[in-house]
Amino acid sequence: MQPTGNFTGCDSFTSRSLSLQPSRPCRGFPSRSILDAARHDEAIFGATYCHVEIESKSRSIIHLDMDCFYAAIEVRDRPSLRGKPVAVGGARDRRGVLTTCNYEARKFGVRSAMPTFMALQRCPNLIVLPTRFDVYRREAAVIRTILYRFTSLIEPLSLDEAYLDVRGTIFRETKLTSSAGIGPNKLIAKIASEMNKPNGQFEVKPEEVPRFMQDLPVRQIWGIGEKTERKLEELGVKTCGELQRFSRPELINLFGKFGLDLYDLCRGIDDRPVEPDRPRKSLSTEETFAVDLTTLEQCEEKLEELFQDLMADLAQKESTREITKIFVKLKFSDFTRTTAERAGLAPTLPDFRALLDEAFGRTGKPVRLIGAGVRFAETTLENAQLDLL
Numbered sequence: 585m586q587p588t589g590n591f592t593g594c595d596s597f598t599s600r601s602l603s604l605q606p607s608r609p610c611r612g613f614p615s616r617s618i619l620d621a622a623r624h625d626e627a628i629f630g631a632t633y634c635h636v637e638i639e640s641k642s643r644s645i646i647h648l649d650m651d652c653f654y655a656a657i658e659v660r661d662r663p664s665l666r667g668k669p670v671a672v673g674g675a676r677d678r679r680g681v682l683t684t685c686n687y688e689a690r691k692f693g694v695r696s697a698m699p700t701f702m703a704l705q706r707c708p709n710l711i712v713l714p715t716r717f718d719v720y721r722r723e724a725a726v727i728r729t730i731l732y733r734f735t736s737l738i739e740p741l742s743l744d745e746a747y748l749d750v751r752g753t754i755f756r757e758t759k760l761t762s763s764a765g766i767g768p769n770k771l772i773a774k775i776a777s778e779m780n781k782p783n784g785q786f787e788v789k790p791e792e793v794p795r796f797m798q799d800l801p802v803r804q805i806w807g808i809g810e811k812t813e814r815k816l817e818e819l820g821v822k823t824c825g826e827l828q829r830f831s832r833p834e835l836i837n838l839f840g841k842f843g844l845d846l847y848d849l850c851r852g853i854d855d856r857p858v859e860p861d862r863p864r865k866s867l868s869t870e871e872t873f874a875v876d877l878t879t880l881e882q883c884e885e886k887l888e889e890l891f892q893d894l895m896a897d898l899a900q901k902e903s904t905r906e907i908t909k910i911f912v913k914l915k916f917s918d919f920t921r922t923t924a925e926r927a928g929l930a931p932t933l934p935d936f937r938a939l940l941d942e943a944f945g946r947t948g949k950p951v952r953l954i955g956a957g958v959r960f961a962e963t964t965l966e967n968a969q970l971d972l973l
């Protein structure tokens with residue numbers, strides 16, 4: 585295994601020493617590919633000996649992930665914050681939650697998705713900044729353009745150089761650091777990219793996979809969340825090596841179909857090819873209420889929460905697509921539904937509110953579900969990306 589450190593020109597982070605116990609769980613897996621507009625700060629791309637060998641065993645996958653992405657952008661844009669603990673998210677008095685924080689804040693135990701009040705208890709000097717999704721979307725588009733430049737250039741013999749170049753180029757052009765992992769498949773590459781974060785990289789060669797998996801905590805495997813982790817712990821299983829002692833039938837008994845995946849994954853086997861994403865046509869969030877909402881004011885309050893979720897989801901999953909329409913969907917207590925939708929509106933809260941007012945005004949019935957969403961322009965991913973630059 586080959587840990588490699590920082591490139592020059594980025595002095596604010598230090599490279600951590602090699603450890604086979606990654607310090608944090610691997611989230612958001614599986615990722616799709618470098619063409620995937622759905623992920624804003626990470627990309628997976630495959631390098632093979634030649635184009636036709638994409639299905640062969642000679643696959644090499646690089647997984648690249650930006651370091652504390654939103655927080656790093658905020659610190660870059662406000663140099664006076666350098667070296668201080670910084671987080672991005674909702675304010676404490678609004679019962680906010682953090683989207684992320686920089687590595688200075690992580691030393692205090694501050695984490696993504698942590699309520700802001702709790703983060704401030706752990707780190708009283710934490711500087712909490714509001715989100716600027718439009719800026720993150722724009723940065724993601726710039727980074728993706730850089731990545732496009734590399735996709736056709738990578739060859740196995742120069743892989744190390746290639747991913748160094750990718751990270752170096754991103755830093756030169758955005759002043760943001762990233763981390764990369766390289767491995768024989770997506771699973772290993774993704775886990776490897778977390779090994780030397782921030783501003784580091786890590787390679788697992790095919791022959792090193794068995795050793796790499798042996799002590800790896802099961803939580804690092806995609807699909808294993810808190811619940812499965814607990815269930816495994818009750819069975820005395822903490823590492824992938826321990827999980828390898830179970831047979832296929834035993835795992836199917838315990839976890840259903842996912843047991844079959846687990847059998848392979850805990851051995852570091854993952855055959856998913858790197859594939860360009862098929863662009864989705866729309867993105868929405870919705871909520872069904874335990875108690876129906878009867879007034880427009882109640883609906884507006886819920887809409888604001890849905891709007892925040894939608895904006896976060898949009899920045900995360902479709903950071904660069906052109907939005908053509910926005911819509912609000914209501915389902916009523918009698919299960920009838922209506923959708924108010926309009927072209928040419930920006931995805932702003934007042935515009936969503938106008939659509940809600942319109943939809944609510946159509947019936948006045950109690951509301952059991954509200955949905956808010958956007959539709960995207962039909963365009964190729966590359967065009968979508970370039971449009972925004």
Ligand code: TTP
Pocket residue numbers: 611625649650651652653654655682683684685696697781782896900
């Ligand atoms: P991540 O890549 O998971 O985290 P990160 O880039 O902040 O830090 P790391 O160095 O560990 O990779 O997520 C990318 C961005 O997505 C993150 O900057 C903010 C956003 N995000 C949320 O909004 N909510 C979340 O719960 C998480 C995990 C991320």
Ligand code: MG
Pocket residue numbers: 612625626649650
């Ligand atoms: Mg990420």
Ligand code: MG
Pocket residue numbers: 625649650651652653
């Ligand atoms: Mg990241």
